């Protein structure tokens with residue numbers, strides 16, 4: 205694995221280690237292109253404070269630190285800086301304007317919430333077919349903006365739905381991503397944590413639809429770059445299902 209676009213920093217309040225440690229371990233693991241994509245800051249106009257993202261006050265320090273390290277390490281590794289972002293129906297446009305000044309290299313989409321974050325409806329806790337359909341529509345709307353490089357953990361919402369809904373909704377999601385040429389991530393955090401994603405069930409649909417898939421370490425600690433069994437499991441999944449894996453850097 206020579207590239208990874210899914211890397212966090214301590215600023216999101218649930219990751220550990222310094223940027224330098226992430227970079228050193230990425231180099232150790234053989235990575236040639238490393239993208240930082242920490243959880244994007246959001247200015248919630250209603251006063252809501254998110255517990256899982258940096259504040260806008262920290263964004264300048266984030267870019268400054270990563271850009272300086274990119275320069276320092278440029279002979280060893282290519283380092284990019286962007287964000288992992290939710291799609292907020294009401295704030296997205298404004299949000300894009302607010303981050304413009306940092307010139308992020310890219311954004312990946314991670315739809316951890318349905319509707320708006322302050323409503324507290326996490327994707328992973330949805331239990332009704334309607335919740336699944338809503339997740340898929342919101343994700344498609346998000347991808348359709350053209351602002352996202354790829355979709356992180358596409359099946360984060362899980363499988364607590366009817367078989368018919370799972371087949372129908374995930375097929376729709378996969379077809380949309382395929383038509384917009386947006387890769388779907390095989391998320392290593394899910395593998396490391398023994399979570400319900402990435403699942404064979406979802407990626408068999410992606411295979412049928414003809415999606416491109418991409419590996420994402422979703423590093424929340426420098427050690428995550430050295431977790432070889434996660435990579436091995438992901439490779440087995442690709443092989444067993446016959447997935448179309450992206451093997452060259454896309455940025």
Ligand SMILES: [Zn+2]
Nearest residue numbers: 212216218243
């Ligand atoms: Zn995170």
Ligand SMILES: [Zn+2]
Nearest residue numbers: 210288314422
């Ligand atoms: Zn992430």
